[in-house]
Amino acid sequence: MLKKLVTKIFKKSESKDTETKTDKVESKAAEKEAPKKEAPKKEAAPRKEAAPRKEQNPNNDNAKSQDSKPRNSQDSKARKPQHEKKSPSHTESHKPEPKVVEKFEGEIDAGEFEAFNFPEILNQAITTLGFKECTPIQKESLPLTLQGKDMVGKAQTGTGKTAAFLLTAINHILNNPQQQKTKARCLVLAPTRELAIQIHKDAEDFCRYTDLNCVAIFGGMDYKKQQRAVGRSVDILVATPGRLIDFIKRGDISLRDIEILIIDEADRMLDMGFIDDVRGIVYKCPEPGKRQTLLFSATLNDKILRLVESWQKDPVTLEIEPESVVTDLVEQVFYMVIGDQKLQCLHWMIEHDNVERMLIFTNRKDESVKLYKHLALRGIKCALLSGDIAQNKRIRVLEDFRAGSLPIIVATDVAARGIHVDNISHVVNYDLPYETENYVHRIGRTGRAGETGKAVSFADEYGSYIIPELEEFIGNKIKSEMPSEEMLDYKMPAELDPAPKLDLPRVSNSK
Structure with a gap:
C-alpha cells in the first residue's frame, strides 16, 4: 500500500512539473509569436525564430533538419507576395532584349x-x-x-x-x-x-x-x-x-x-x-x-x-480601280469533270505542272480534311488550314509555305483569309465557291507582284451552275475544257505502307 501511495504521489508531481514546463514553453512561444504578427518584417532574421520552433517539437530527434525546411518554405511564401507587389522589378525581369538594329551596306536606290x-x-x-x-x-x-x-x-x-x-x-x-x-x-x-x-x-x-x-x-x-x-x-x-x-x-x-x-x-x-x-x-x-x-x-x-x-x-x-477584276497575269481554266476525275487531274497537276506553291480551296472543312488526308497518305507533302487548326500551327504552316519548304496547302475560304504569300504558282478551286467574290479573292493569291500564275477550277455537276455568274462578274469569258486523256489516264499513287501518322483536327462544323 505504501509503495502504491508513493508511486501515485510521484506521478502527480511529475504531471504537474510537465504541465508547468509545457505552460512555460507555450508562454514563451506566444510571447515570441505576438510581435511576429505585429511586425512581419522580423522574419528576415530566422535565427531568432529557431528556438521556439525547436521547443514545439521537443521529442523529435530530427527537429533541426526538418525545421529548416518549413522555415525556408514559409519565408519564400512570405516573400513571394512582397516581390510581386514590386511591379517595376517584376516587369524588368521579363523585359525583352533591346532591339538589334541592322546596319545598311551599299548605296541607297529607292x-x-x-x-x-x-x-x-x-x-x-x-x-x-x-x-x-x-x-x-x-x-x-x-x-x-x-x-x-x-x-x-x-x-x-x-x-x-x-x-x-x-x-x-x-x-x-x-x-x-x-x-x-x-x-x-x-x-x-x-x-x-x-x-x-x-x-x-x-x-x-x-x-x-x-x-x-x-x-x-x-x-x-x-x-x-x-x-x-x-x-x-x-x-x-x-x-x-x-x-x-x-x-x-x-x-x-x-x-x-x-x-x-x-x-x-x-x-x-x-x-x-x-x-x-x-x-x-x-x-x-x-x-x-x-x-x-x-x-x-x-x-x-x-x-x-x-x-x-x-x-x-x-x-x-x-x-484605285484595277484595270480588271482579275489580273491578266493569271491564266484561268475550268476543267469539266465528274466523279473522281477531280483527284486524277489534281494528282497529274502536282506531278507534271511545275508547281512551286499550290493553294487548294474546298468549300467545307470536312472536305478539306478528307482531301488533305488523301494526299498526305500518298506521300505528298502538304498541310491543312482550317478553322480548327491551332494558331501556333497555322503560323508554322504559313512560315513553311512562305519559305518554300511546304509546297501545298489545302484550305477553306475562312482559314485562308489574310494569306499574303508571293510566288504562289497555282490556285486550285477543288470546289467552285458559292459566291463570285470568293472566286476573285481565291485566285487573287496568285499572279502577285508582277509574277504570272495559274488558276484551275474543277467544275462538276454540283458547282458548274455558277460559271455564267462568274464570267459576268469578272467581265471575261473563262476557258472551259475537258481534261486531257493524259490527265484522265493518270494512275494515282497508292497509299504508303506503313501509313504515316497524321495530326487531324476535330471538325467542329462543316464550313
Whole structure:
C-alpha cells in the first residue's frame, strides 16, 4: 500500500512539473509569436525564430533538419507576395532584349520613293526590299497621307496599300521622335490573325534599320507573352479587334497616345461582325483632328461611308480601280469533270505542272480534311488550314509555305483569309465557291507582284451552275475544257505502307 501511495504521489508531481514546463514553453512561444504578427518584417532574421520552433517539437530527434525546411518554405511564401507587389522589378525581369538594329551596306536606290524625302534609314530599308516603282495606290496616296490628311482608300489586296500606310506611319514617327517612348503611337487594325501577322512582318522589314518597335497581338496565342511584348515601349501596334479589346479591358493597353489609326480591310470587318468592337476601339483613341485616320476597303458601300463621317475629319477619298477584276497575269481554266476525275487531274497537276506553291480551296472543312488526308497518305507533302487548326500551327504552316519548304496547302475560304504569300504558282478551286467574290479573292493569291500564275477550277455537276455568274462578274469569258486523256489516264499513287501518322483536327462544323 505504501509503495502504491508513493508511486501515485510521484506521478502527480511529475504531471504537474510537465504541465508547468509545457505552460512555460507555450508562454514563451506566444510571447515570441505576438510581435511576429505585429511586425512581419522580423522574419528576415530566422535565427531568432529557431528556438521556439525547436521547443514545439521537443521529442523529435530530427527537429533541426526538418525545421529548416518549413522555415525556408514559409519565408519564400512570405516573400513571394512582397516581390510581386514590386511591379517595376517584376516587369524588368521579363523585359525583352533591346532591339538589334541592322546596319545598311551599299548605296541607297529607292527609285521613285526617293521623291517623298523619307529619312535616310527608311530609304535604306526600301532599297533593301527592292522597292523602286510606286504602285498606283502608293503614287496617289502618299503625297496626301504624308501631309497628315485623313484618307479613305478603295483598294484591293495586292495593290501595295500596306506599304503605303506603313511608310506614312514610320515616316511620321521618325520625323517626330519622343524622348520617353512608352505607349503605342500607331495602331493598325486587321480583321484576321494572318493579315495581322503579315502587316507586322512588313512593318519590321521597313523598320529594320531603325530602333522602332513593332508588336502584333491577336487571338489564339499566349496572352502573357503578348502582354510582356506590349509592356515595353511600342511604336507600331498591329492588332485584331477581339484581342485588343481583351487588352484594353484588363488595363494592359492604353490608346490615348495614338497619333495614327489605320483600319485595314474595313469591309471585311463589317462582314465578320467586328464593327462594334472597332467602334469601341476608335472611341478609346484621341478624337478626330487629334489623330490621323486612314481607312482602306475593297468596297466603299454606304455603311463604310457612314462610319467615315464620325471617325475622320475632312477625309480625302481615293479610289484605285484595277484595270480588271482579275489580273491578266493569271491564266484561268475550268476543267469539266465528274466523279473522281477531280483527284486524277489534281494528282497529274502536282506531278507534271511545275508547281512551286499550290493553294487548294474546298468549300467545307470536312472536305478539306478528307482531301488533305488523301494526299498526305500518298506521300505528298502538304498541310491543312482550317478553322480548327491551332494558331501556333497555322503560323508554322504559313512560315513553311512562305519559305518554300511546304509546297501545298489545302484550305477553306475562312482559314485562308489574310494569306499574303508571293510566288504562289497555282490556285486550285477543288470546289467552285458559292459566291463570285470568293472566286476573285481565291485566285487573287496568285499572279502577285508582277509574277504570272495559274488558276484551275474543277467544275462538276454540283458547282458548274455558277460559271455564267462568274464570267459576268469578272467581265471575261473563262476557258472551259475537258481534261486531257493524259490527265484522265493518270494512275494515282497508292497509299504508303506503313501509313504515316497524321495530326487531324476535330471538325467542329462543316464550313
